[in-house]
Amino acid sequence: MTWAYFLQRLALFFVVVLTAMTANFILAHAVPGDPIGAVISQMTTRGGAVENSAEIIASYRERFGLDEPIWVQYLVYVWNTLRFDLGTSIIYFPQSVTAAIVNALPWTIGLLLAATVIAFTLGSILGALLAWAATPRLARVLAPLLIVFSSIPYYLLALILLYVFAVWPNWFPLGGGMASGTTGDPMSIAKVLDIAYHGTLPGLSIVLAGLGFWALGMRGAMVNVLGEDYLTLAEAEGLSPRRIFFAYGMRNALLPQVTNLALSLGTIASGSVLVEVAFNYPGIGFLLYDALRASDYFMIQGVCFVLVLTVATAVLVLDLIYPLIDPRIARK
Amino acid sequence: MTSLGTAPGRRPNPVLSALGHVATNPKLLAGLLLVSSLVAVAAIGPLLVDTDMARPISAPSNRPPSLDYPLGTDGGGRDLLAVMIASTPQTLRLGLIAGLVGTIVGTFLGLVAGFFGGWLDKIISTATDVMLTIPPLAVLLIVAASVRTVSVEMMAFIIAALAWMNPARSIRAQVLSLRERAYVEIARISGMSELRIALFEVLPNLLPLIMASFVAAVSGAILAALGLEALGLGPQDTPTLGMTVYWSLLYGAFGRNMWWWWAPPIVVLAILFVGLFLISVGLDEALNPRLRRQS
Amino acid sequence: MTTPLLQVRDLTVSYLINGTRGRAADGVSFDLHAGERLGIVGESGSGKSTLALALMQLHKPPSHIEAGSALLDGTDLLTLRGEALRRFRWSQVSMIPQGAMNSLNPVMRIGVAMADAIHAHEKGWKPDRIRARIAETLDSVGLDPGVAKLYPHELSGGMKQRVCIALAIILKPKLIIADEPTSALDVVVQRRVIETLKAVQKQIGAALIMIGHDMGLMAQSVDRLAVMYAGRLVENAPIRRFFRTPLHPYSQLLISSLPSPDEVREMKGIPGAQPSLFDLPKGCAFHPRCPAAMPQCRLERPESRLIGTERTVACHLVTKEPAHV
Numbered sequence: 001m002t003w004a005y006f007l008q009r010l011a012l013f014f015v016v017v018l019t020a021m022t023a024n025f026i027l028a029h030a031v032p033g034d035p036i037g038a039v040i041s042q043m044t045t046r047g048g049a050v051e052n053s054a055e056i057i058a059s060y061r062e063r064f065g066l067d068e069p070i071w072v073q074y075l076v077y078v079w080n081t082l083r084f085d086l087g088t089s090i091i092y093f094p095q096s097v098t099a100a101i102v103n104a105l106p107w108t109i110g111l112l113l114a115a116t117v118i119a120f121t122l123g124s125i126l127g128a129l130l131a132w133a134a135t136p137r138l139a140r141v142l143a144p145l146l147i148v149f150s151s152i153p154y155y156l157l158a159l160i161l162l163y164v165f166a167v168w169p170n171w172f173p174l175g176g177g178m179a180s181g182t183t184g185d186p187m188s189i190a191k192v193l194d195i196a197y198h199g200t201l202p203g204l205s206i207v208l209a210g211l212g213f214w215a216l217g218m219r220g221a222m223v224n225v226l227g228e229d230y231l232t233l234a235e236a237e238g239l240s241p242r243r244i245f246f247a248y249g250m251r252n253a254l255l256p257q258v259t260n261l262a263l264s265l266g267t268i269a270s271g272s273v274l275v276e277v278a279f280n281y282p283g284i285g286f287l288l289y290d291a292l293r294a295s296d297y298f299m300i301q302g303v304c305f306v307l308v309l310t311v312a313t314a315v316l317v318l319d320l321i322y323p324l325i326d327p328r329i330a331r332k
Numbered sequence: 333m334t335s336l337g338t339a340p341g342r343r344p345n346p347v348l349s350a351l352g353h354v355a356t357n358p359k360l361l362a363g364l365l366l367v368s369s370l371v372a373v374a375a376i377g378p379l380l381v382d383t384d385m386a387r388p389i390s391a392p393s394n395r396p397p398s399l400d401y402p403l404g405t406d407g408g409g410r411d412l413l414a415v416m417i418a419s420t421p422q423t424l425r426l427g428l429i430a431g432l433v434g435t436i437v438g439t440f441l442g443l444v445a446g447f448f449g450g451w452l453d454k455i456i457s458t459a460t461d462v463m464l465t466i467p468p469l470a471v472l473l474i475v476a477a478s479v480r481t482v483s484v485e486m487m488a489f490i491i492a493a494l495a496w497m498n499p500a501r502s503i504r505a506q507v508l509s510l511r512e513r514a515y516v517e518i519a520r521i522s523g524m525s526e527l528r529i530a531l532f533e534v535l536p537n538l539l540p541l542i543m544a545s546f547v548a549a550v551s552g553a554i555l556a557a558l559g560l561e562a563l564g565l566g567p568q569d570t571p572t573l574g575m576t577v578y579w580s581l582l583y584g585a586f587g588r589n590m591w592w593w594w595a596p597p598i599v600v601l602a603i604l605f606v607g608l609f610l611i612s613v614g615l616d617e618a619l620n621p622r623l624r625r626q627s
Numbered sequence: 628m629t630t631p632l633l634q635v636r637d638l639t640v641s642y643l644i645n646g647t648r649g650r651a652a653d654g655v656s657f658d659l660h661a662g663e664r665l666g667i668v669g670e671s672g673s674g675k676s677t678l679a680l681a682l683m684q685l686h687k688p689p690s691h692i693e694a695g696s697a698l699l700d701g702t703d704l705l706t707l708r709g710e711a712l713r714r715f716r717w718s719q720v721s722m723i724p725q726g727a728m729n730s731l732n733p734v735m736r737i738g739v740a741m742a743d744a745i746h747a748h749e750k751g752w753k754p755d756r757i758r759a760r761i762a763e764t765l766d767s768v769g770l771d772p773g774v775a776k777l778y779p780h781e782l783s784g785g786m787k788q789r790v791c792i793a794l795a796i797i798l799k800p801k802l803i804i805a806d807e808p809t810s811a812l813d814v815v816v817q818r819r820v821i822e823t824l825k826a827v828q829k830q831i832g833a834a835l836i837m838i839g840h841d842m843g844l845m846a847q848s849v850d851r852l853a854v855m856y857a858g859r860l861v862e863n864a865p866i867r868r869f870f871r872t873p874l875h876p877y878s879q880l881l882i883s884s885l886p887s888p889d890e891v892r893e894m895k896g897i898p899g900a901q902p903s904l905f906d907l908p909k910g911c912a913f914h915p916r917c918p919a920a921m922p923q924c925r926l927e928r929p930e931s932r933l934i935g936t937e938r939t940v941a942c943h944l945v946t947k948e949p950a951h952v
Contacts, residue, residue, distance in 0.1 A: 015458070016465045027474050151609030152602050153555050155562050159577070159598060167586055216613065229729040236683055236724075237794070238716030239747045247743070248732050255734075263464050270469035274562050288473070292563050304470040311467050327734060327778045 001323040009319040013312050018078075020308040024301055025077050081305060087298030089291075097302035100287060105306065107177055108283030111199055112272050115206035122207070123214025124257055128250045130215065131222035134241060143215065150212025154271035158205040158278035165201060172201050175280030202279045206272050217260050221253035228252075255326050262318040265311050273307070360614025366607030370600065374424050377417035385411035386418040386571055397592050404592035407583040410571075416596050419571040422484055423604075426557050426572065429488035431550030434495025438549070439542055441496065442503025447511070447534070457504070460497045468494045469559050476565040484567050491556045498552070499545035506541050510534050544615040551608040558601065573597040631658035632834050633802060638695035638705075640674070640681045642904070649904030651677035651690065653858040656931065657939075661801070664828070664835040666845040666866075668881070669855035670901050675838045676725065678855075679806045681705070682836075683722055684712060699802060718748045721795040723805040723824075727788040731779035737790055738775030744797055764793045767830060768823050785816035792824055799831045806838045821848050842885055846870060854878050857902055857912035860931060864938035874940045876917045911943070919944055 080086070086097040129135045130143055152160075166172045177198050178191070225231065226249060234248045276285030284303050291299035323329045385391060389409040397404040403412035445456040475490050476482060482490070511534075560566055561574025564582070568575075580586075580594035640652040651674035659665050669675045680686045682697055682704055697704040699719060707715055724730040732740055741761045745752060752760075762772040768789040779787060788808060795803050805824065809817040825848060828835045837849055845852055846866065853863040854877060862875040873879045880897045899916035902908055908915055914924040923943050931941040 012458075012461065012465075016462050019462055020466055020470065023471065024474055147613075148606055148609065151551075151605050153558055153605060155558060156598055156601055156605075159581075159594070163586065163591075167589075220616070229724060229726050230732045232685060233722070233724050233730045233791075233794075234732070234743075236685055236716060236722045237744045237747060238713040238718070239743055240713070243743065243747070247735065251734050252732070266465055266467040269467045270559060273467075273469055274559055277562060289563060292473075292565065300473060304473055307467050307470045312465055315465050325734070328780045 001320070001329075005323065005329070006320070009316055012319075013316045016312045016315075017309060020305060021078055021081055022074075024305065025074055086302035086305065089296055089299045089302075097298050100299065101284060101302055101306050104282055104284045104287050105310075107281060108272070108276065108285065109310070111202055111206070111276070111281065111283060112269065114199075115203040115272070116210065116268060118203075119207045119210035120214050120261060123211045124218040124250075124254070126211070127215035127218025127220075128222045128245070128253060130219045131226060131253075132245055132249070146208075147212035147215055150209050150215075152209065153274075154205055154209040155274040155278060157209045158202065158275045161201050161205055161208075162278060173198050177282040199281075202272075202275050202281050205275050205278075206268075209271065210268065213264070214257070214260075218253060218257050221256045222249060224256075225249055225253045255322075258318065258322060258325065262315045265314050265318075269307060269311050357614045357617060359610045359617070363607045363610025363612075363614055366603055367611065370420060370604055370607070371424065373417070374421035377420065381414050381417045385414035390414075394590065396590075403596055404590075406580065406590070406593045407585070408579070412592060412596065415571050415576055416573075416600065419573050419576055419597070420600060422567075422570055423554060423557070423573040423601075426484050426488045426491075427550040427554040429485065430491040430495055430553035430557075431546055433489065433492035434549045434553065435499050435542065435546040437492070438496035438499025438501075438545065439503050439538075442500040443507060443534075443538075445500070446504040446507025453504075456500065460500050463494070464497050464501075468556055472556060472560055473563070473565070476560055482565070482567055484570055484572070487557060487560065487567060488553070491553045491560075494556060495549045495553050499542070499549060502541060502545055503538060506538060507534060510537060540615065540619050544612060544619065547608055547612045547615065551605060551612065554601075554604065554608075573601050577601075629660060632661040632663075632700060633659040634696075634698045635659075635682075636696050636698075638678070638681065638697060639693040640677050640686060640690055641693045642690045644689060644905070647905045650674075650693070650858045651904060652681065654931075655695070655855075655858075655860045657853060657860065657863055659802070659834050659836065661834055662829070662832050663851065664825070664837065664849040666849035666852045667836065667838045667855060668840055668842060668845055668852065670840065673855040673901065674858040674904070675855050676806055679722070679804050679836070679838050682804060683716060683720060685722075714748065717744055717800065718798045719800050720802045720804065721798070721800040723788075723791050723795045723803065723808045725806045725808075726811060727791045727808075728784060728811060730791060731787060733779055735778075736775065737777055737779065737782075741775065741794055741797055744794060748798055760797060764797045765790075767796070767827050768793045769819075784812055785820060788812060788816075788820050789823060792820070792827060796827050796831055796833070800833055802834045802836070803828060804836045804838070807840070808837070809841075809844065810839070817844065824848075842881060854881070857907055858904055859912060859941060860939075861913070861941045862939070863931075864940075868938065874934065874938070874945045875942050876919050876944070877913050880918075 084098050086101070089095055089097045089100050126143060126146075130140065162174070166174050175198075178194055231244065231248055234244045239248075273283070273285035273288065275281070276283045277289045280286060284306060287299060288303045290296070291303065387410065391401060391405045391409050391411045393405055393407055393409040395401055395405045401411050401413065403416060405411055406415070441456050441460075445453040471494060472490065476487075557566065557572070558574045561572060561578050564578050566572055566575040566578070574597070576597040577594055580590070580597075583590075583593075585591075585593040635658075636656050638652050638655040639650060641648050641650045653674075655678060657665070667675050667678065677686060677690060681690075681692055684692075684705065684707070686692070692705055695705065702715070702719075704715070704720065731737070735743075738758075738761055741764070742757050745757050745760065761775055765772050765774055770786065770789055770793065774782070774786070774790065779790075782790065792808070795805075808824065809820050812820060821844060824835070824837075835849075837845070839845060849866055851863065852866050852869045854861050854875065856877050862869070862873070862878045864874070869878065870882060873882050877897075884896055897916060902912060902915075908925075910926045911917070911920075911924040911929050914920040917924065921943060927943070929941045929943045931939045932945070934940050934945060934947060
C-alpha cells in the first residue's frame, strides 16, 4: 500500500484518540462540580480507613497540576494518558486504574473478538445466500425470523437469554467468567472449557443480536453486485454458479461489508459492554458498572478511554487490511 | 431502460409511489402496526390508568399480578401497570426528540457536504468518521457521569449528539449520486440557482431516504438511552422503560423470580425495536427496487 | 450455398410493463454463415442489444422470449437449459459486452479471469496449457502476455476492450456476438479495436454478429448489414450493395445522414423520433417519418420479403431488386 494511504489512516487514528481525550478533559472541567474534586473528597471520606490519604491527595494535586493554569492541566492530562497513567481506582484501591483495566481487558477482547467473528462470518454468508436466486425456500423463510430477532438490542437479548437458559433451567451459569474461586488456578483444558462455558451465553447474545445486521448488509451489497456487468459476463461465460457466487459475487460484496464492519465496531463494543453488565462478566463493562455506582471517576474515564482506544485500533487494523482485499485502493 | 422509451406514464410522483409501496410491503405494514399500537397505548393509557400509582410507595410492595394490580407491584411500592403506562410515552418521547434532532442536523450536514463539496465536505466527512469510530457509550458515559441528574429532554439532546452521523453519511452519499442525474442537469442548464436546485429538485427525492434515516435514528436513540439506563444513568425521577429494568435488576428481581417487574418493560422495548426495525427494512426495500424483487 | 451456421427464425422478445407489451425484437429472421460478419444497426431503443442478449439467453425479466428459434449447427440456442446451456455458452457462442469498463471482475487478475473461462469448459487442461493459451490469446489481440498479471483498473479503456475480445475467443467459439464493442472508446482506439476483432475472428474462423449504431464503422467491418427499426428487421443486405442501393426508406435516410468528406453540405438528420416500443403506430412502424409513405403503409404491416437472391426488405414499396448500378 502507498505511504499516503497508511499515513492518512494513522492520522485518523490519532485524531480519534486525541478527540476522545480532549472531550474527556473538557467535560471533566467544564461541568460544575469538579469530578476530580469529587474523587478527592471521596477519598477523604474513606480516608479514615486508608493510610496516607493526605499524601495521596496531595500527590494527586501535584500530579494533575490542579493548581496550574488549565492548559498546563490539559497537557499534563494528555501526557499522563499516553503513558497509560490513568490514576488510582477508588473501588480497587490502591490498585491503579491501568492495572484493573489490564486484568479486565482480555475478557472483553476475547468475548468481543470471538462473538464478532462468528456473527460477521455467519451473517455474511446468510446474507449472500439470501440475495442469490438459487437459494432454497427453507433458508428464505427461516432467515427473516432470525433477522427480526436480531433487531433486539444486545442488552435485552442478554437478559432474555439469561432468564431462559440460566435462571429458569439451570443449564448455564448465572454469570462470571469462570467458576468462582478458580481464578488463581493454572491454565488447563478443564479451565479453558470452563471459560468457554461461562462465555457461551454472553457470546450467544452478541452473535444473535449481530447476525441479522450482517446478513442484511451483505444482502444489500450482494444485490448491488449481482446487477453489475461483470456478473452478466461471468454468466455468459458459462462459469459454474458456485464459482460465480463466491469469486464474482461474494468477493466483491465483501468490500462494502468490511467497510460496514469498521464503521460498526464502536456500536458493537458499546453493546457488548452492556452484555458484560448483564452477565457480571469480568470485562471492562463490569468495571464500568462498579465504577459508576461508586463514582470512581478515574476508573470511568480510564475505561472510556481504553474503549475508544480499542475500537480505534481495530478500525486502523481493518483499514490497513482493506487494500489487501480491494486491489483498487492504495496501490501505486 | 431508457433505450426502450418510457412505459406509458409520467414522471413518478415520489409521495404517491411511496404510499403505494407502503400498502404492498408486508414488513412495513407490520412494523407500522406494532409501533402505532405502542403509540396508542402511550397516548390513551394515561387517560385510563392513574399514573400517580407509578410513584413509589403508592401500593403495597412486591405483590404478584392480581385483580387489583394487573401487573403486580415492585419493590418500591409502585403499581407496575401504571409504571408501564407512564414510562412508555417517556421512552417514546426520548426517541422521538433525539431522532428528530439527530436527523435534522445529519440531513443538513449531509446536504451541505454532498452539494457543496470541497473543503466543507472534507471537514464534515472527517468529523463524521471520527465520531463514528468513537464508541457511543464512551461519549455518553462521560457526559452522563459528569452531569449529575438528567431529565428526559437532556438525555434526548445528549443522545442526539451521537445520532447525526449515520443520516449525514447516507444523505451525503445520495446527494452525490443525485447531483449527476439528468433532471438536476436540466435544472442547472435552465438557469436555476444552486439553492433552488437543492430545495426543489434534490430534496423531494431525498424524502424517502430521510424518512428511513429518521426511523433508524429513533431506534438508535432508544438503544443509546437503554445503554445509559442499563448502567443506572437515566432519569431518576421520571420513569422510563429502561430505568424500570434497571431498578428491577438492582433489587434482584431476577433471582427473586419477580418476572412481572422486569418482563413487561423488556417485552414492550422488544416490540418497539422490532417494529422500528421492520419499518426500516420495509423502507429500505421501497427505496431499492432490486431488493423488492428478492423477497 | 452452404448451410448457414446460424438460422434465426421469427425471434420475438417482449417486455410486459404495467399491462402493455413492447416487442424489442419482433419476428426477426436472418441467416449467418460460418466465418461471415453480420452487422446490426439501429437507433437507441431499436432492440438490437435485446436481440444479442436473447441469443445467449442472458435477457432478464421482465423481458422474455415470446417466440422463435435460433439454430446454431442444429442446436436451438433458445431452448437450452441448465447444464447444457452452461456448457454451450462460451465454448460455442461467446460475447463481447457493451461496457468493457465494467465487465471485468475488479478484484480478479486478468489471467485468473481468463483461466476461469477455460476451467469452466475444459476440465483436463494442465496449468501449463492454460497459461500458454492465455498468452497466445493475449498476443493475438495485440496485448503483452504480462497483462495477465494485472487488475482491470490498471488497464486503459482500449486495453480492457481487447481483454474482452481475448476472453471471447479463448475457447475458439463458432459464433461471437459483439454488442457495441467500441461505443465507449475514442475514435482512434475504436479503429484499432475493430481491426483486432476482425483479425482474430478470421483467425479462428468464427462467425461474427456486430451490433452498433455507427454506420461508418460498420461499412468497413462487416460482410452484411441488417437494419433494425422499432424491433423489426427492415433490411438485410450485403454491405456493398446496401450502400450503393439501399432499398428501405429508413436505410436511405440513414445513409444520407452520414457526413461525407467529399461534399460540403448541411447536416441532415431524420425528422421525427423513434416511437416507443409500447406505443407503435399502426401498419408500418416507420410510416410517420417515411418520405414515401403510401396509404397502405398506414394500414398493413410489411412482411420481410426476399428481393433478388441475397437481400430481404420489409417495405410495401419494394417489390424487386433494382438493376445493378
